[in-house]
Amino acid sequence: MALAFSAESSRKIAEILPRYPNKQAALLQVLHVAQGQFGHVGADVQELVAETLELPPAHVWGVVTFYTMYHRESVGKNVLMVCTNISCMLRGAEDILGHVEKKLGVKPGETTADGMFTLVEEECLAACADAPMMICGDKYFMRLDTGKVDTALDELRKHPRSEH
Amino acid sequence: MPTTRDTKIITKHFGIKDSHTYAVYKADGGYGAFTKALAMQPAAITEEVKKSLLRGRGGAGFATGLKWTFLPKDAPGPGKPVYLVVNCDESEPGTCKDRELITHDPHMLIEGIAIASYALGAAQSYIYIRGEMIAEAKILSAAVAEAYAQGILGKAHATAGRGEWKLDLAVHRGAGAYICGEETALLNSLEGKRGWPRLKPPFPAVKGLFGQPTIVNNVETLMNVPTIVDKGGEWFAGLGMGKSGGTRIVCLSGHVKNTGVYELPIGITFRELIEEVGGGVTGGKLKGLIPGGSSMPPLDPAEIDVPIEFDALMNDPRIKEVEVKPGIKFDMGGGRGLRTMAGSGGVVVFNDQTDVVKLCARIMRFYHNESCGQCTPCREGTGWLDRICARLARGQGRPGDVDLLAEIAHGIAGNTICPLGEAAAWPMLGFLTKFRPDFEQREREGKPVALGAPKSLRTLPIIGQSPLSPRGTTP
Numbered sequence: 066m067a068l069a070f071s072a073e074s075s076r077k078i079a080e081i082l083p084r085y086p087n088k089q090a091a092l093l094q095v096l097h098v099a100q101g102q103f104g105h106v107g108a109d110v111q112e113l114v115a116e117t118l119e120l121p122p123a124h125v126w127g128v129v130t131f132y133t134m135y136h137r138e139s140v141g142k143n144v145l146m147v148c149t150n151i152s153c154m155l156r157g158a159e160d161i162l163g164h165v166e167k168k169l170g171v172k173p174g175e176t177t178a179d180g181m182f183t184l185v186e187e188e189c190l191a192a193c194a195d196a197p198m199m200i201c202g203d204k205y206f207m208r209l210d211t212g213k214v215d216t217a218l219d220e221l222r223k224h225p226r227s228e229h
Numbered sequence: 230m231p232t233t234r235d236t237k238i239i240t241k242h243f244g245i246k247d248s249h250t251y252a253v254y255k256a257d258g259g260y261g262a263f264t265k266a267l268a269m270q271p272a273a274i275t276e277e278v279k280k281s282l283l284r285g286r287g288g289a290g291f292a293t294g295l296k297w298t299f300l301p302k303d304a305p306g307p308g309k310p311v312y313l314v315v316n317c318d319e320s321e322p323g324t325c326k327d328r329e330l331i332t333h334d335p336h337m338l339i340e341g342i343a344i345a346s347y348a349l350g351a352a353q354s355y356i357y358i359r360g361e362m363i364a365e366a367k368i369l370s371a372a373v374a375e376a377y378a379q380g381i382l383g384k385a386h387a388t389a390g391r392g393e394w395k396l397d398l399a400v401h402r403g404a405g406a407y408i409c410g411e412e413t414a415l416l417n418s419l420e421g422k423r424g425w426p427r428l429k430p431p432f433p434a435v436k437g438l439f440g441q442p443t444i445v446n447n448v449e450t451l452m453n454v455p456t457i458v459d460k461g462g463e464w465f466a467g468l469g470m471g472k473s474g475g476t477r478i479v480c481l482s483g484h485v486k487n488t489g490v491y492e493l494p495i496g497i498t499f500r501e502l503i504e505e506v507g508g509g510v511t512g513g514k515l516k517g518l519i520p521g522g523s524s525m526p527p528l529d530p531a532e533i534d535v536p537i538e539f540d541a542l543m544n545d546p547r548i549k550e551v552e553v554k555p556g557i558k559f560d561m562g563g564g565r566g567l568r569t570m571a572g573s574g575g576v577v578v579f580n581d582q583t584d585v586v587k588l589c590a591r592i593m594r595f596y597h598n599e600s601c602g603q604c605t606p607c608r609e610g611t612g613w614l615d616r617i618c619a620r621l622a623r624g625q626g627r628p629g630d631v632d633l634l635a636e637i638a639h640g641i642a643g644n645t646i647c648p649l650g651e652a653a654a655w656p657m658l659g660f661l662t663k664f665r666p667d668f669e670q671r672e673r674e675g676k677p678v679a680l681g682a683p684k685s686l687r688t689l690p691i692i693g694q695s696p697l698s699p700r701g702t703t704p
């Protein structure tokens with residue numbers, strides 16, 4: 066079955082294209098739109114994007130595999146990124162990640178059985194002065210301790226932040 | 230006018246309710262400098278920026294006004310558009326200022342972009358914002374939409390030097406790749422490609438985005454431009470120190486009481502920063518600090534009376550030069566030594582309970598993960614640094630590992646397409662120079678010198694990228 070962009074996605078793409086002198090330059094943005102609609106950008110979605118932008122599928126593949134935010138397989142409703150880089154590490158990020166792993170029962174790179182969370186160990190997320198921290202979609206959780214992690218996970222279970 | 234800690238230029242709206250909106254920005258005189266600029270000749274604006282001694286806040290500290298003059302004389306011209314590209318990819322560990330700046334005051338950035346675009350002759354500019362900054366991209370896009378609605382963007386203005394001139398501005402989201410902060414990788418990413426750095430020359434000012442003359446500037450750099458136009462270059466230069474004008478945003482993190490993002494006089498020393506602004510070191514005594522993002526060689530407690538200023542950090546003899554081996558200094562070329570650099574303004578403080586081997590290993594793992602894989606010394610070298618540092622940190626080091634680390638780092642520096650290779654090699658050599666006994670003891674005894682670090686170093690791959698197959702190479 067051939068995939069198609071929804072009316073909403075098509076409207077967004079139509080808004081994006083005029084910002085650039087050629088279609089290829091819109092690729093990253095269109096991939097974000099595609100991931101927003103389909104949840105991830107597997108081979109079939111990549112083909113749709115390639116067709117839409119008149120690009121060779123191999124080029125789209127090369128780009129998708131280069132950037133870490135494009136998921137080629139389905140991910141949880143929440144993609145939870147825990148920073149373990151230096152400023153966070155100095156402030157206990159390993160304990161935070163360990164606590165999240167224990168609470169969710171998954172390791173980084175894995176998705177919980179209920180499909181609610183995909184856990185990602187992230188590099189510095191530019192909130193070093195509020196370490197340790199994690200991010201989910203557009204929501205920051207900062208100056209964490211285990212109690213704050215528990216509250217955050219409960220909140221995300223109730224209101225997933227699915228943008229990624 | 231002497232600068233005090235109360236002198237605020239680009240954080241002056243922090244803490245004001247709805248500071249991210251057009252209404253609040255405008256009410257405080259916002260976009261007045263833009264109106265003033267349009268009545269000036271473009272070259273006169275560049276001249277003020279030169280006089281202001283504004284230097285790039287993205288890491289290299291290059292003189293902004295001088296960079297603007299590198300555009301070819303015939304640009305912009307028929308068939309030769311000029312682009313201004315704003316670097317908001319902020320991902321250097323320890324750096325968290327641009328994110329705060331656009332959250333609190335996106336219109337100051339837009340005004341800076343508008344003035345710079347007019348000065349440069351750009352009719353289209355792009356803000357490249359890091360992909361993970363979803364919330365910030367929304368704030369920025371909303372502010373851009375407001376600026377369009379107010380006729381600042383997308384509408385022709387009568388100008389003194391470019392006739393009827395109009396600017397379009399687009400927000401372009403990245404998608405997760407530290408290397409896209411490097412300006413030529415960023416341009417490739419904007420063109421819809423993998424973020425692979427390009428060989429220089431040609432420099433972006435000559436052949437940049439879509440093959441056209443392009444200026445790339447950091448967010449903080451451009452946010453200073455409205456004030457420079459408003460108050461004059463000389464006034465701005467007077468705030469600073471030596472050949473560095475204005476104030477500096479410092480991101481203070483790690484083991485201090487008051488971590489935060491602060492706008493400070495450029496001449497403030499690290500000691501004043503830690504003690505007076507940061508409220509002192511927590512959890513122990515000071516062991517050292519990283520002065521400007523994780524790629525900069527660290528300082529030890531004997532070196533913290535140096536001001537946080539670009540030239541001081543490179544030249545002040547109170548900072549020991551980085552060595553390849555004890556007694557043999559690292560040569561940056563032409564016999565020039567490396568002390569450290571002000572970099573991105575990310576100051577990371579660590580106390581004497583810190584396992585510096587592990588800290589260094591985490592930095593190496595980062596650069597290994599983020600190497601784009603194009604050149605062998607960086608792709609392989611960062612991998613070796615990562616693995617050897619990690620095994621030392623885990624207490625499984627082998628005899629000769631410390632010397633090996635220095636040798637590998639030395640072999641990377643100067644032999645790569647882009648500076649990411651140095652971004653790993655410099656801190657590696659820097660850590661060895663400043664904290665060699667910690668590394669040697671770990672090699673010998675396998676145990677951490679300090680407390681609080683016996684846990685194994687995590688070596689799990691990050692989703693979509695394995696430390697063993699760097700980004701961009703076939704798995």
Ligand SMILES: Cc1cc2nc3c(=O)[nH]c(=O)nc-3n(C[C@H](O)[C@H](O)[C@H](O)COP(=O)(O)O)c2cc1C
Nearest residue numbers: 285286287316318319320410411412446447450648
């Ligand atoms: C590996 C690497 C990463 C970089 N990341 C950033 C970044 O995130 N933000 C930034 O403004 N500059 C970054 N830079 C510096 C840019 O290449 C460029 O010098 C800068 O954006 C120029 O702006 P400025 O002159 O205003 O500082 C990076 C450089 C390298 C080598």
Ligand code: SF4
Nearest residue numbers: 601603604607645647
């Ligand atoms: S130095 Fe590293 S990051 Fe830069 S181009 Fe070479 S491999 Fe890529």
Ligand code: FES
Nearest residue numbers: 148153189190193
């Ligand atoms: S190190 Fe964690 S946000 Fe920067």
